[in-house]
Amino acid sequence: MDSLALKVKTEKKHIAYVNFIVEAYDGMAVIRTADPQAGLLEVLVSPDFEADFRELAKIIDKETPFKIIEPE
Numbered sequence: 711m712d713s714l715a716l717k718v719k720t721e722k723k724h725i726a727y728v729n730f731i732v733e734a735y736d737g738m739a740v741i742r743t744a745d746p747q748a749g750l751l752e753v754l755v756s757p758d759f760e761a762d763f764r765e766l767a768k769i770i771d772k773e774t775p776f777k778i779i780e781p782e
């Protein structure tokens with residue numbers, strides 16, 4: 711099964727925190743730091759967990775900036 715690669719924007723100072731939160735949801739997603747200075751992340755999400763991850767992203771965004779960058 712292929713993973714979905716979603717691009718996410720946060721603040722540099724929140725990268726570790728966001729990674730910790732997402733990793734707490736075992737198997738939902740894996741985060742890669744694409745550009746730490748710009749706060750750009752690549753999140754690999756199982757298609758089965760895409761809806762759950764999008765809901766988690768909304769919850770994280772209430773605490774710290776965390777936006778999924780939708781493709782144009």
